[in-house]
Amino acid sequence: MKAPAQAMDLQDIIRTSVLEVRGDGKAGGGLVLAFQSLASLMLRDDDMHVQEWPFFSSARRGANIRSFLRISRRPIQAACEVTRPRMAVLMDEGAARSVDFAQGVPPGGTFVFNTRHTPEECARHYHLSGRVVTVPGDDIGTKHLKHAIGNVSLYIAAARAIGGFGVEQMVDAFLETLKKRRIPAAILERNRAALLASAESIREGIFDEAGPDDHPLQEWSGYGDLPVGAQTPLRLSQSNRTADYAPSGFRLRFEDPATACTGCAHCITNCPEGIIRFVPDTERGLLVTGVDIGTFCKLCGECIAVCPEHLFKEVPFEDRWEEVLSS
């Protein structure tokens, strides 16, 4: 472990210029709600100026999305996206497979994670220099909200990292955002419990694990060769790495040790990504041999639903970090 780096004083940035925050997550994961709540919290201070907005496309649940936040004690004029954030937030580690969530963050920046890993493990795995804050949001969500949704915890961790507000104010601001969405009172109470539990579960440290070539700002390389008239191959999804849409923590598994496949081909015809592998078979017509889950399986569950022999299953899966294992 290298010597600790200095961490930027975020409150000082808010006082003297603009604190820019960027978050990465997946559609449906609650990132937007977390950022809206952060904006509401900051606006409890009458002298604070805030801008918060999401970036998403028409892609479905599970697609990568981003949220942006600007906080300042001065009026904020800039309206462009945040490319050099002083604080980067990662809601879903699966989202980091598609983007460099820490891109453009200068040394001494703040990084906030929804993860079971420790700050030290995150700093080493993602090559980070600065302050690293973690909270096991999915576990807290599972316990209190019966759903592995980490936005409640991530909000508290991010609010704590920014500073300036007590836990009670943080809890109130989040619940206020939920009330605007007309969430029933019983659910609000469960969220309150999750918020308080999150505040107790935050860990942080300051690390210096980034090399000079880590997380550089990428110069835009142009649009490349665009197809005339936006005409594209029908199988556009196979260039979209649809596996990233799958919920984190699960993976599809095909197992047929007794060769029970009947060759009915329901899985093949129902798979929207065309990733079921099969071979010709004289007896059945065809025999399913596996599924290519690496790139395109988005865990839609069609094959699981239609297979008469129940040969497809959704199984828990956890990314193993080599660095963590070796340490």
Added chain:
Amino acid sequence: MKESIVPAAPMAHHTTPSGEIYPGALNLEPVRAAHQVLHETRDTITADGNTAAALATLQMWRCILFAGFPITPSTKYIETVAAHISQQVGGKKRVKLMEAEHAVADYLVGAAAACRDLIFPTATSSVGLDHMTETTRSLGASGLGNVLLIDVYRATANFPLCIEGDPSDTLAHRDDGFIQIACRGKQQIYDTVIQSPCLGMHHDVMTPVMPGYYGIKDSHRNARLVVEPDREIHAFQDRWIKPCPFPGLVNGDTAFGNCVTSRHFQGFKVSQKRRMDRVLDVLPQISADFERQFGRPGLAFFDAVGFGDDGAADFAVVSLGPDFGTFEAVREEYAKRTRLKVAGIAMRLLTPFPRDAVRKRLERTKAVLVVNQAHHQGRGHLTLDVADALADLTTPPRIVSVFAGIGGADVSEITWEQMLDHGRGALEGRALPPWAVFHEGRQL
């Protein structure tokens, strides 16, 4: 025995060129009385653009029917309205979810024609506005200034689809006959929606209004919003909205959209143009009154920054929408670095285009950089309007036309700096292309 039939006394009425009007046939006092107050006091809240627009219409006592059809990025407007109305106990306001946008526009015609003293709002976007086109053209010509069609800017129908903010939809509808006002930021959206019916229903204007704001960049951006008490909004609007002098379908004997021959069609269009031109006189009056009452700037032809007291500037940007804020953020530093006086205007009133005011603002500028954000076959919609406005000057500033942010693309600080560098070429007498597109600090 034969019953004698005694005819009822005829209701008081008088004749207008549009037919008989029966002023006593409609009593709107119960409508006013049934309004359920949303804000008793001036409050500060966190809101995005769609919420700001929805709250403004919900606070008007004259808005009782909200027809709509969802389309990204405007959907949250009708969702917010529906959520509030569903919470009102015993409320009389209603949301009508229609089959499609064309049906919404037809509904607006019917409702607005039925009662010309109530306001009928909706919000749509992109292809939603395109689907309405057949009817919006009729609405624009109808004199139904009580229609409020909020357009959440999004790249209009084309390949490929895109759900983000690009004013090509509103700019494709410049000739629909609507007053078109662009907003940037939550407060401007809220304030503009409140003032719009005052403008549209003014007896000199009688033209529907299409306020608009950028999808995602403003529709989904949260910030602080000051909302006014309902009673203050009512007092303001009541000062400007007087009973319509023309009959509606309920209080009159009239018909809309008759077929005429060429002997008259042109005459109707001249009248339509004159009503539109009067916006240029009425809008500043409404704006001044709004500012007096609420202490914030009212409607404007444009927002101007960086011009000296003498109105002079070396170089001025003309654009619209929230990306102008990023220009404002880099302007001073850029001016210092280049030792130029850099100014800019963000257009608010798109239709009618305030050509005289634009000319006056830019007449002492050496070069003008027009930043267009919507696809156009030539130099850009905004460029053509600016060029037209400056054409009468003896020595007009040189106009440089660029595009950026098409389809809602991000317009970063470095992109603004590159565009300013490009436009500065005009001051140095360099030959420049008729148009250029910029993104991420590069000329494409």
